[in-house]
Amino acid sequence: MKAILGHKNMDFDCFASMIAAKKLYPEYDIIFPDNIESMVKEYIEKEDIPFEYLFASDLNENITEVILVDNNNLERSGLDTEKLNKSKIIKIYDHHEEKNDIKIDKKNYIYKPYGANITLLLEEIFKRNIKIDEKERKIYLLGLFEDTGFLTYVSLTKNDVEMFKILFENLAEKDLTFINNYLLTDFNKEQLSVMDDLAENAEIFKKNNIKIGFCYAERENYIDNLAIVVQRLMIILSLDIIFVVVRLDKNIYFWTRSNIKNIKVISIAKELDGGGHPNAAYSLIKDKTFVEVKQKVYNLIDKYFLNKKTAGEVMSSEIVTADVNNSVSTVKEKMIAHNHSRLPVLKENSIYGVISKKEIDRLLNHGFGDVSIKNYVDFSIPSVNPEKDINSVKEMMISNQYPIILVVKKEELQGIITIEDLLKEEYPELAQEKIVKNFSSKLKYHFPEKINKIIKDIGKIADKNNYKAYIVGGVARDLILDRENYDLDIVIEGNGIKVARQVEEKYDIYVVIHKKFKTAVLDFDEFKIDIATARSETYKKPGALPDVMSSSLKYDLYRRDFTINAMAISISGEDFGDLYDYFDAYKDLQNKIIKIMHNISFIEDPTRILRGIRFATRFDFKFDKQTKNLLKNALDINMLEEISGRRIKDELVLMLKEDYPEKAFAMMDELNVLDDIIPGIEFDSEKEKLFREIRHVIHWYHHLYLDEVIERNYLYFFALMHKLNLEEIEKYSVKFELTKQFKIFAQQVKTFIRKKYKLVGGDEYKKSDVYNAFRDLKMETILYLAAFYHYEEEFQKYVSLYIIDIYPKNSIINGKQLKEMRIKNGLKIKKILEDIKMKHINDKINNYKEAVKYIKEHYLD
Numbered sequence: 001m002k003a004i005l006g007h008k009n010m011d012f013d014c015f016a017s018m019i020a021a022k023k024l025y026p027e028y029d030i031i032f033p034d035n036i037e038s039m040v041k042e043y044i045e046k047e048d049i050p051f052e053y054l055f056a057s058d059l060n061e062n063i064t065e066v067i068l069v070d071n072n073n074l075e076r077s078g079l080d081t082e083k084l085n086k087s088k089i090i091k092i093y094d095h096h097e098e099k100n101d102i103k104i105d106k107k108n109y110i111y112k113p114y115g116a117n118i119t120l121l122l123e124e125i126f127k128r129n130i131k132i133d134e135k136e137r138k139i140y141l142l143g144l145f146e147d148t149g150f151l152t153y154v155s156l157t158k159n160d161v162e163m164f165k166i167l168f169e170n171l172a173e174k175d176l177t178f179i180n181n182y183l184l185t186d187f188n189k190e191q192l193s194v195m196d197d198l199a200e201n202a203e204i205f206k207k208n209n210i211k212i213g214f215c216y217a218e219r220e221n222y223i224d225n226l227a228i229v230v231q232r233l234m235i236i237l238s239l240d241i242i243f244v245v246v247r248l249d250k251n252i253y254f255w256t257r258s259n260i261k262n263i264k265v266i267s268i269a270k271e272l273d274g275g276g277h278p279n280a281a282y283s284l285i286k287d288k289t290f291v292e293v294k295q296k297v298y299n300l301i302d303k304y305f306l307n308k309k310t311a312g313e314v315m316s317s318e319i320v321t322a323d324v325n326n327s328v329s330t331v332k333e334k335m336i337a338h339n340h341s342r343l344p345v346l347k348e349n350s351i352y353g354v355i356s357k358k359e360i361d362r363l364l365n366h367g368f369g370d371v372s373i374k375n376y377v378d379f380s381i382p383s384v385n386p387e388k389d390i391n392s393v394k395e396m397m398i399s400n401q402y403p404i405i406l407v408v409k410k411e412e413l414q415g416i417i418t419i420e421d422l423l424k425e426e427y428p429e430l431a432q433e434k435i436v437k438n439f440s441s442k443l444k445y446h447f448p449e450k451i452n453k454i455i456k457d458i459g460k461i462a463d464k465n466n467y468k469a470y471i472v473g474g475v476a477r478d479l480i481l482d483r484e485n486y487d488l489d490i491v492i493e494g495n496g497i498k499v500a501r502q503v504e505e506k507y508d509i510y511v512v513i514h515k516k517f518k519t520a521v522l523d524f525d526e527f528k529i530d531i532a533t534a535r536s537e538t539y540k541k542p543g544a545l546p547d548v549m550s551s552s553l554k555y556d557l558y559r560r561d562f563t564i565n566a567m568a569i570s571i572s573g574e575d576f577g578d579l580y581d582y583f584d585a586y587k588d589l590q591n592k593i594i595k596i597m598h599n600i601s602f603i604e605d606p607t608r609i610l611r612g613i614r615f616a617t618r619f620d621f622k623f624d625k626q627t628k629n630l631l632k633n634a635l636d637i638n639m640l641e642e643i644s645g646r647r648i649k650d651e652l653v654l655m656l657k658e659d660y661p662e663k664a665f666a667m668m669d670e671l672n673v674l675d676d677i678i679p680g681i682e683f684d685s686e687k688e689k690l691f692r693e694i695r696h697v698i699h700w701y702h703h704l705y706l707d708e709v710i711e712r713n714y715l716y717f718f719a720l721m722h723k724l725n726l727e728e729i730e731k732y733s734v735k736f737e738l739t740k741q742f743k744i745f746a747q748q749v750k751t752f753i754r755k756k757y758k759l760v761g762g763d764e765y766k767k768s769d770v771y772n773a774f775r776d777l778k779m780e781t782i783l784y785l786a787a788f789y790h791y792e793e794e795f796q797k798y799v800s801l802y803i804i805d806i807y808p809k810n811s812i813i814n815g816k817q818l819k820e821m822r823i824k825n826g827l828k829i830k831k832i833l834e835d836i837k838m839k840h841i842n843d844k845i846n847n848y849k850e851a852v853k854y855i856k857e858h859y860l861d
C-alpha cells in the first residue's frame, strides 16, 4: 500500500499538509496517526473531510511507499514499525531543519524553512495549477495560522504571507471567523471579531506604490491587547502603513504602524496627543467621539499622504513685487505691465504686505499718483511657511476667501499662491483653458424670444464696459440638457452692479441691488435674472491675458456645489456661446454623475447633501464614488444638525416641487438622511404611494380652478410625519417654521382619522350630510383625506361631491335680507339661514325667490 504519512500528535499544519499531499499524489492513501491534537480531532469528527482516510490502528496492510509530510523521521509517523519495515520514502515535504542521514534522493527531499509546512505543499500545488476548493482552503488556512501563530511567529516567512494572501483573497466572503472554532490558543474570540470588523471596514489608499490602510471598529466593552491585531491586519491586508481607530466603551484607541523606514507615523500619533516609536505609535483619546477621531485620522491621512505637496512646491516663485516707498503710479505701471491685480509689498527686502489694484485705482482717481503706497498696504493677507501642506493652504483660502496667500520663510518672500495655482494643482489636466463646445446656435432657440434678446443685450453691455458676461449654474446645465429653465444666473467679470444699472436704463424694470455681495436682481415680471460679480478686480484691458481674466470666473465656479452646476457659457465678446468647463462637468453630465468640487464641500455647506439628492433623483444621476463617501462621512459626523430647521425646510420644499418628490425622499431614506431630519420616520413603499396619491389629488384640484388656493406642502409634510403623534408633529412644525395653519390642518387630519366616522348614512345620504361632514375642515385637510383614503371609493365620491358641487355654492340669501323681511331675532335669523343653506345644498331651494317664498311659508305667520 502507498501512504501519505505525517507525524504523531498531528496538528493542523500536518493535517493540512496531508490533505495537500493527496492533491499532489492521488494514488496514495491518507493514514492519520491515532494520536491527534484535540482540536484537529474535533475538526475531523465534525467537518466534512475532502478525502477518504484511515487511522493507523485501522490499518491491516503493510506500507510500501511513503510520502512524508511535516516530518522527516518515519519513526515519528505514528505507525507501528512492523508496518513500515518494507517502506521506501518516495518524497518528503518538510519545513523542519534538514537532516542529512536520510536515504533519499536530494531532489525528493523538499525542504524549505517556512513558518508553516503547508506553504511548501501549496507552492507545489499552485505551480502545477491544481485547483482547490473552499473546504480545502479553510483547512490550509488553519494549518498556516496554527504554525505561524496567526502570522506572528519569528519563523514566519514572506512565502507564508504570500500563501496566506492567495488563500484569503479567494476565500468566499473573506470571513475568517471559522478559525475561531478551532484555534483559540492565541487570539481570543473578541480580538478575532474586532480584527474581522477592522478588515471589513478597511479603506485602502495607494500613493506612489505605498499601500495605506485605514480601519475602524467599535465595541461596547474593553478588550485587552488589540495591538497584536494591528500587526496581523497589516499582513492580512498587505499594507505598508496602517491606521486603526477602535472605540472600546467610552475611550478611543488609535494605533499606527509603518513598514517603510522613512515614513515616520509617529508624527500622526502626536497630532492625536499620542506617542511611541517612529514607525509604531499609539494614542488613547478620551474626550472625543468616535466619528470625530475617525474624521480627524482621515484628514491626517489625506494631509500627510494623499496630497503631500507643500506650499513651496505649488507656489509661483517668479513674483513681481512693489517696494513700500514706490509711488502709486509706479505700482500702477507695474501692475499693468505684468497684468497682476495684487502685488506683494517689500520693505527693506522683507515682506510687508499686499497692495491691490482696487486700492491703487482708487488712489489714482483721487489724484494721489505721486503719493507713496506705504499707508495703503493690506496686512490681512496671511502668509505660510513653504513647508505648509497644500491642503491646509487650500482650506485657509476657501474658508476665508483669501484671493492669494504669501509664502514666506524667515520674513523673506518665497512666492505667492493664487486660486489659479490651486486649481492647476487639483486639476492638472485642466491647467489649460478648456473650451469643449460652442452653444451659440442652441442659445438662439433654447430661450423664449424675449429672454433671448435680454441675454444678447446684457452681453453687449458687458462688451461696452470691457467686461465679460456668462450664464452660469443651473441654466447652463439645463441648456445643455435641453431642459426648460429660465432662471437666469449671470456672472460678470467686471462690475455686475454697473451692468444691472445699465440694463435697468434700457428696460423698464425693477432692480434690487445688494452692494455688499455685488449682486443684483432684475425683475422682469414673468421672470427674474440674477446678476453676480465674479470676485476679481481685474478688468479686461486690451492685451490682457485670457487666463488672468478667466481665473475670476473659474474661482466663482469653483465655489459652487457640483461640477454639473459649475459650467459657464459666454454671452459676450467673440467667444459668445463658448462653454467654459474647467472641471470636466460636460463629461459628468454625459456620464450622469453628481460630483462635488472639493473634499470639504459637504462640511462647508451641508445643504449640499440635500441638493445633491435632489439633482440625483431629478436627472436620474449617480453620485460619484468619492462624493458618496464624503456625503456619508458628513452624515456620520452629523453635519445636518449644523443647519437650521428653516434651511432644511427650504430644501425639502424644493424637493417637493420636483416632478417625482417621492424619489428624492426614498433616496434620503436609503442614505439615512431622513432619520437625521425627523428621527423615527421612514419612507417605505406605502409612503411612496401616499405621495403619489397626494400628487394626483392636488393635480385634480388644480384642474378645477377654484378660487381657494391651497398649501400643497402641508399635505406632503404631514404625510411624512403621519405616524408621529400630534405633540411630535407640533415639535417639528416649530423646527421647520411651519405656520399655525399647518398645525390646525394637522389636528383636523388626526381627529378625522381617529374618529373615522361613517360619514353619511349609506345610500340614503343627503348632500347636506356630506356638507356637514366637511364644512369645518380646511381644503388641505379634505384633500389629504382624499389621498389617504384613496382606496375608499365612496369617500372619493363624497369629496368630489363636496368640492365640485357643494363647496362652490354661494348663499342665496343673507341676514340683511332677512331683516328687511322684518325678522329681527338674531337666533331666528341664524336658524333660518342654516335651514335655507341645507335646502339649497339639497337642491330644494335654488334661488333667492324660492328662498323668500319658503321663508314666508314656514317662518312668517
Ligand code: ATP
Residues within 6 Å of the ligand: 472, 473, 474, 475, 485, 487, 489, 559, 560, 561, 562, 565, 566, 605, 607, 608, 611
Ligand atoms: P434648480 O434647477 O433646482 O433651480 P440650480 O442648479 O439652478 O437648480 P439654484 O438653487 O437655482 O440651483 O442655484 C443656482 C446655482 O448656484 C447652482 O447651479 C449652483 O451653481 C449654485 N449653488 C446653489 N446653491 C449652492 C450651494 N449650497 N453651494 C454651492 N453652490 C450653490
Ligand code: MG
Residues within 6 Å of the ligand: 474, 475, 487
Ligand atoms: Mg436655478
